[in-house]
Every structure is written in structure tokens, then in C-alpha cells.
Amino acid sequence: MRVSFVLFLTVVAAVIPMGAGAAGEDGPRVERMEICAAVREREPVGVAAAFPSDIARVYCFTRIAGARDTTSVEHVWYFKDKEMARVELPVKSASWRTWSSKKMAPDWKGAWRVEVVHADTAVIASKEFVLE
Numbered sequence: 215m216r217v218s219f220v221l222f223l224t225v226v227a228a229v230i231p232m233g234a235g236a237a238g239e240d241g242p243r244v245e246r247m248e249i250c251a252a253v254r255e256r257e258p259v260g261v262a263a264a265f266p267s268d269i270a271r272v273y274c275f276t277r278i279a280g281a282r283d284t285t286s287v288e289h290v291w292y293f294k295d296k297e298m299a300r301v302e303l304p305v306k307s308a309s310w311r312t313w314s315s316k317k318m319a320p321d322w323k324g325a326w327r328v329e330v331v332h333a334d335t336a337v338i339a340s341k342e343f344v345l346e
Contacts, residue, residue, distance in 0.1 A: 244339035246277035289314040
């Protein structure tokens with residue numbers, strides 16, 4: 215009986231990778247996410263939750279941590295729950311800053327959100343803003 219239990223633990227330890235646990239522990243995660251009016255010198259500028267309707271472009275800045283290999287994430291832009299844009303962004307190190315932008319039209323007033331997606335399906339972060 216004792217040999218079987220030790221064999222079982224050995225097999226389980228070999229199958230489950232070190233550090234395995236809750237979703238999001240393996241792979242990239244969003245360490246910082248900002249909706250802003252610009253990005254300068256790889257930092258967000260004009261961070262806000264609401265923007266005037268005459269703004270030409272809005273940016274989504276993300277700092278990604280925990281990527282083990284070169285991978286990518288997508289910024290998916292939604293206006294009133296309708297997908298308006300999808301931008302694939304490379305992630306080339308364990309700590310990586312990246313951003314996308316969306317050209318705005320004055321008549322797109324209302325609720326917006328940007329989701330950060332990894333591996334086509336896993337939403338790893340989301341942030342809302344308003345075009346006033």
C-alpha cells in the first residue's frame with residue numbers, strides 16, 4: 215500500500231508542472247492598464263475614464279508581465295458591446311509595455327471598453343471608459 219501511494223505521488227508530481235495553480239499564474243498577465251489621450255516615451259499621458267467627443271484618438275496602454283516566450287495579446291475595442299477593432303500586439307519579454315489606439319468619431323458617444331485577450335479566448339484584463 216505504501217509503495218502504491220509513493221508511486222501515485224511521483225506520477226502526480228511529474229504530470230503537474232511546478233507553480234501550477236489558479237488560472238493566470240502561467241502565462242502573461244496585465245500588470246497595468248490605462249486608457250489615455252496619448253503615449254509618450256512609452257508611458258500613458260492624459261489618463262482618464264471619460265474623454266470629450268472631439269478627441270481624435272484614444273489609446274489603451276498595457277504593461278504585460280509573466281510571458282515566458284514571445285507571444286502576443288490582442289486589444290479588443292468595444293462600443294456599446296459591439297466589437298469595433300481588434301489589434302494584435304507582440305509580447306517579446308517577461309515585462310513588456312505595449313499599446314493600441316482607436317480613431318474616434320464624434321457621434322460614437324457612450325460606453326466603451328477595451329479587453330486584453332491572450333490565446334484568442336482568455337480575457338486577462340478589461341477597462342471601461344466613456345466618450346462624452
